[in-house]
Amino acid sequence: MKKIILLYVLCIFGLSLYAQQVPNVLRRGGADSAECREWVEKQLSEMSLKEKIGQLFIHTVAPLNTQSNRANIYNAVKEYKVGGLLFSGGQVGNQAILTNYAQELSKVPLFIAFDGEWGLAMRLKNTPRFPRNRVLGCIQDNQLLYEYGKEVARQCKEIGVQINFAPVADVDINPRNPVINTRSFGGDPKNVAQKVVAYSRGLEDGGVLSVAKHFPGHGDTEVDSHKALPVLNFDRARLDSIELYPFKEVIHAGLGGIMAGHLEVPELGKNPASLSAHVIDNLLCRELGFRGLVFTDALEMKGVSQNENLCAKALKAGNDLLLAPRNLKRELNGVLEAVKSGWLSEKEITEKCRKVLTYKYALGLKTKPHVQISGLDKRLNRTEVAELISRLQKAAITVVNNTGGVLPLDAKLRGTTVLNIGKPSSGLEFYSRLKQYLPLRRIMATSDSMSAIRKELVNSQRVIVVINSNDYNKYKPILEKLPDSLPVVYVYLMPLKTMSDMEVCWKKAAAVVLGHTDELEIQRQVADVMAGRAVADGRLSVAVSDLFKPGDGVTMSPKVSRIYKPEDYGMSSAVLKGIDEIALEGIKAKAYPGCQILILKDGVPVYDKCFGTFTYEKSKEVEADNLYDLASMTKTNYRHSVGCHETV
Numbered sequence: 017m018k019k020i021i022l023l024y025v026l027c028i029f030g031l032s033l034y035a036q037q038v039p040n041v042l043r044r045g046g047a048d049s050a051e052c053r054e055w056v057e058k059q060l061s062e063m064s065l066k067e068k069i070g071q072l073f074i075h076t077v078a079p080l081n082t083q084s085n086r087a088n089i090y091n092a093v094k095e096y097k098v099g100g101l102l103f104s105g106g107q108v109g110n111q112a113i114l115t116n117y118a119q120e121l122s123k124v125p126l127f128i129a130f131d132g133e134w135g136l137a138m139r140l141k142n143t144p145r146f147p148r149n150r151v152l153g154c155i156q157d158n159q160l161l162y163e164y165g166k167e168v169a170r171q172c173k174e175i176g177v178q179i180n181f182a183p184v185a186d187v188d189i190n191p192r193n194p195v196i197n198t199r200s201f202g203g204d205p206k207n208v209a210q211k212v213v214a215y216s217r218g219l220e221d222g223g224v225l226s227v228a229k230h231f232p233g234h235g236d237t238e239v240d241s242h243k244a245l246p247v248l249n250f251d252r253a254r255l256d257s258i259e260l261y262p263f264k265e266v267i268h269a270g271l272g273g274i275m276a277g278h279l280e281v282p283e284l285g286k287n288p289a290s291l292s293a294h295v296i297d298n299l300l301c302r303e304l305g306f307r308g309l310v311f312t313d314a315l316e317m318k319g320v321s322q323n324e325n326l327c328a329k330a331l332k333a334g335n336d337l338l339l340a341p342r343n344l345k346r347e348l349n350g351v352l353e354a355v356k357s358g359w360l361s362e363k364e365i366t367e368k369c370r371k372v373l374t375y376k377y378a379l380g381l382k383t384k385p386h387v388q389i390s391g392l393d394k395r396l397n398r399t400e401v402a403e404l405i406s407r408l409q410k411a412a413i414t415v416v417n418n419t420g421g422v423l424p425l426d427a428k429l430r431g432t433t434v435l436n437i438g439k440p441s442s443g444l445e446f447y448s449r450l451k452q453y454l455p456l457r458r459i460m461a462t463s464d465s466m467s468a469i470r471k472e473l474v475n476s477q478r479v480i481v482v483i484n485s486n487d488y489n490k491y492k493p494i495l496e497k498l499p500d501s502l503p504v505v506y507v508y509l510m511p512l513k514t515m516s517d518m519e520v521c522w523k524k525a526a527a528v529v530l531g532h533t534d535e536l537e538i539q540r541q542v543a544d545v546m547a548g549r550a551v552a553d554g555r556l557s558v559a560v561s562d563l564f565k566p567g568d569g570v571t572m573s574p575k576v577s578r579i580y581k582p583e584d585y586g587m588s589s590a591v592l593k594g595i596d597e598i599a600l601e602g603i604k605a606k607a608y609p610g611c612q613i614l615i616l617k618d619g620v621p622v623y624d625k626c627f628g629t630f631t632y633e634k635s636k637e638v639e640a641d642n643l644y645d646l647a648s649m650t651k652t653n654y655r656h657s658v659g660c661h662e663t664v
Contacts, residue, residue, distance in 0.1 A: 039308045041220055041272040045378025055382055056373045059124055064361060068369040069351050070097030074129055074329065076314070079106035079140075081113055089114060093121040096348055099372055100127030100179070100341060105139040108175060108396065112387040116174040117614060124373075125381035129339075131178040133199055133489035135168050136175070142393065144171070144401045145406055149211070150512060151532045153202035153413040153557030154569075158214040165218020165226070167404055172224045174395050176387040178379045180219055181275060181311070185212045185228040185262040188558055195240040198513055202557030203235075204566040205213040205258050209265035216271045225379060227311055228266045230277025231300060232289055233259025241278040242317045245288060248281045255283065264304060272375070273310040274300065276335060278320045285334075288320050296334030304489040309375055314340040315347075315612045328354035336368050339601060410541050411530055414554030414569045420526025422478065422550025423572060427454040431477030435469065438534075439486035445536045448483055449543035457481075461491050470494050477583070478502070478526075480546075484509040484534045488518070496520045501583055507542060509534035512558065519561040531553070548574050585617040592623050603628045610638040 038048070046052055060068070089625060092098045101118055103111045109118055115128055130136070136143035146152075146168075172180055187208050188200035191648060201211040216226035230241075232255060237246035244396040250259070263274065274291040285294040290312045300306050307339055312335050315326055323329060327338045327347040332354075341347040354360040376382075415423065418526055425432070434456055436443040447458050473479050473494070481495065481504060498504055503526040506518070512530060522528060529552075531542040542552035555569040584591050595613060610628025626638040 037307075039272040040217075041225055041269040041308075041375065042378050043270075045380070046219075047374050047378045052374065052377045056370055059373050060370060062368065063369070065355065065365065066348070066352060067097045069348055069355075069364050069373050071124070071369045072336065072338055072351075072365070073327075073341070073348060074100040074102050074127065074311075074337055074339045075097045075344055076102045076104060076316075077114070079103045079108075079114055079421055080113035081110045084237060085114070086117065088497065089118050090121060090554075092344060093118055093126070096344055097123070098126070098344070099124075099337070100129055102129040102160075102181075103139070106121060106141070108136065108140040109145055109389065109392065111140065112175050112251065112389055112392055115387050116389075119384045119386070120577055122384070125384045127374060127376065127379075127381070128177045128179040128625055129181060130172060130175075131181045132168065132172070133182045133184055135189045136171050136396070143396055144405065147412060147532065148198040148511070149201045150188070150198040150557050151412045152408060153200070153207060153211055154414045154530070154554040155220050155408065156553055156555060157411060158210050160379050160411055161211050161214035162218040162221075163404060164408060165215040166222040167218075169222025169224040171396055171401075172219075173222070174387070174392065176385055177224065178287045178376075178381065179225045179227060179273065181227045181229060182216045182219070183207075183212050183226065183228060184608070185229070186230060186233055186234045187258050187262065189258065190236040191239065191559075192238045193235065195239065195242065196235050196237070196407035197237055198511065200235055200558075201357040202566050203559050204383055207557070207566065209262040212262050213265055213269045213271070215345070217269065220272060223380065225309070225375070226271055227273035227275050227309075228263060228271065230272050230279070230280075230313060231263055232277070232281060232284065232295060233263070234277045234279055235259065235564065237279065238254065244422055245320070248279055248283075250281070250283060252283055255281070255311070260304075263300075267304050267306045273309060273311060274306060275311045275313055275339075276300075278313050288323075290315075290320060291326075291329045291333050293333045303335055309337060309371070310335045311337045312339050316340050316342040318397060318655075325354065325438075326487075327351050328360060331364070331368065334359060336371055354512060377401055406537055409535065409538050412554050413538070413542060413543070413545060413552040413603055414529070415552050415572050416528040416556055416557055416560075416564055416569055417525070417528060418570050418572070419525045420503050422505060422526040423529075424574075425450075425454055425546050427547070429477060430455050432456050432480065433472060433476040433478075434458045434480045434482060435461060435474035435491075436663065437481065437483045437488045437491055438509075442484045442534055443482040443539070446507070446539040446543050449540045450480075450547060453543075453547040453549070461487070465493060466491075470497075473498060474502070474642055476502070479504045480507060481505070482507045482509060492521065495525075496555075498524070500524055503583070505529065505546070507531065507546075509536070509539060509542070512560070517561060522560070522563050530556075532581065542600065548572070549611040550574070582617075582622045587617060587621055587622055595623065596625070596627075599625075599627045606632065609634075612640065612642070612644075 075098045077089055118126055132138045134148050135146040137145040176221040184199045186196050186200050187205050188196055189203045201208045221224040240244035276296055278288050278290050280288050285292045289295040293554040312330050321342055327341055328351045332339055355362055434447050440460055505527045506525050507529045509531045531538050551573045555567050556564055559565050582592055609632045612626045615623035628638055630636045
């Protein structure tokens with residue numbers, strides 16, 4: 017009986033190790049068809065060992081349509097038989113021309129890869145520019161991330177790309193990280209995972225392979241792996257709960273690509289993750305059950321580039337494709353020598369080559385693709401793309417807090433000053449839009465008028481500080497010394513990463529609003545949100561100092577009622593607070609079990625509080641929406657009349 021139980025447990029454990037089904041890309045691309053197997057085996061049968069090895073290399077070239085660059089492409093394709101190319105930054109037209117040139121040269125259709133974490137604009141000029149991932153991490157509707165991924169896939173296919181080295185699946189929980197920060201969807205592993213999966217599904221449903229990076233997780237480092245080797249000194253429990261979590265979800269979702277990062281994780285072994293069999297073969301492929309393509313990060317990076325026999329080690333560790341080695345000839349020959357010496361087997365190389373070819377078939381490379389050059393710019397920059405970018409930007413607008421209850425702004429109140437920190441023209445659209453709804457005055461922050469600015473702000477009834485420049489540091493002393501009683505709303509029309517040193521101001525803020533960008537349409541949208549005429553439901557993607565955590569934020573809509581402060585109508589919160597003591601004293605003396613006190617000034621509730629319970633037996637607590645059977649009323653002169661209603 018014990019043996020049977022043990023066998024059952026082992027079977028269950030085995031299923032957990034190999035949890036991923038056939039990746040979606042392969043199922044969708046007919047990888048299990050007889051036609052696919054026939055095509056793959058035909059290619060293999062015509063390849064030498066060197067050509068099989070070449071299929072495992074992705075060579076980096078610049079999109080420069082020059083004689084020397086064409087010679088570089090020619091050598092890589094004709095001499096070394098590389099399996100793919102990765103273009104660096106430049107002009108989209110040149111890349112399209114060179115892609116056609118390279119595909120024509122190659123006997124086996126090439127993988128064309130792209131490193132487009134925020135779309136083509138990350139590398140190519142005059143292409144649609146999408147928000148960074150940190151901004152997208154604020155969006156609650158993950159369907160928008162899916163649409164974004166699908167649109168990026170469409171653009172990739174327009175320029176002949178089959179692989180996008182995106183998205184970043186690293187969890188950004190270290191504000192000192194010099195290389196990940198805005199590239200990550202944020203600091204909450206679950207939110208990051210949701211965004212990664214949604215975007216990746218969009219890419220792959222659009223016919224482009226997604227590659228989540230940088231396994232096992234590069235978010236909590238203070239070293240840039242482009243310059244040195246980061247070390248993650250975390251135990252397995254921590255890795256499972258944070259770093260590995262998004263990658264597990266990627267695998268569970270059946271997505272097709274993962275990139276191994278250049279970072280050392282002592283808990284998982286001594287070698288860099290990208291060169292570690294324990295990390296790639298044992299953890300990623302066996303334990304987590306990943307069956308897709310495993311890419312190294314760029315092998316020219318200093319985090320690993322000093323290692324000898326670099327590419328041979330990477331293949332031995334379990335990687336399928338070798339990205340951007342510094343010396344293509346030397347590394348390819350190094351792999352060939354490793355096979356000849358028996359350190360790598362020819363069977364291993366053949367199986368990896370078969371896997372690569374199978375993915376090529378599934379991604380539409382049975383035949384050589386051709387990029388249509390004419391009309392390319394127009395197809396990339398169509399109207400629908402601008403509309404999608406706008407929807408993403410608007411969905412990311414975040415009201416981080418509204419502790420003072422000042423939002424939505426009351427159009428009846430006067431004495432509102434807008435302090436604009438930035439160029440005179442920046443923030444003007446926000447001001448002009450908001451001025452349509454309520455009376456405002458605007459002052460521009462200048463370093464030679466500090467005293468005048470201070471006087472203007474202190475004499476205001478409320479202040480809106482609009483920041484779209486790093487110059488805000490000059491004005492922090494003024495902002496930090498504003499009276500605590502003065503409602504101040506901070507509006508940031510700039511990236512979140514620049515605001516981490518505003519902690520003192522944020523602590524006293526009545527509200528904080530993140531627009532993330534100063535684009536005119538977003539300025540107008542932020543103004544509409546603050547005036548109660550548009551919805552904002554974004555949530556903070558990363559922690560800000562010790563004040564706010566990922567997920568913080570409040571939903572604003574035209575249905576939300578603002579909270580009025582006595583100061584808005586020339587009254588004192590400190591004075592009115594004395595009413596609390598009177599109400600509580602009455603309950604203590606058993607004059608009444610509970611009450612609600614409401615003070616109206618000019619028809620606006622400036623004081624509205626509930627005390628006590630329905631009965632003396634302390635049953636249900638009094639709440640603002642309770643109905644009352646009025647039995648008696650007592651009026652007490654305390655600056656203003658206060659009505660205490662006995663509850664029955």
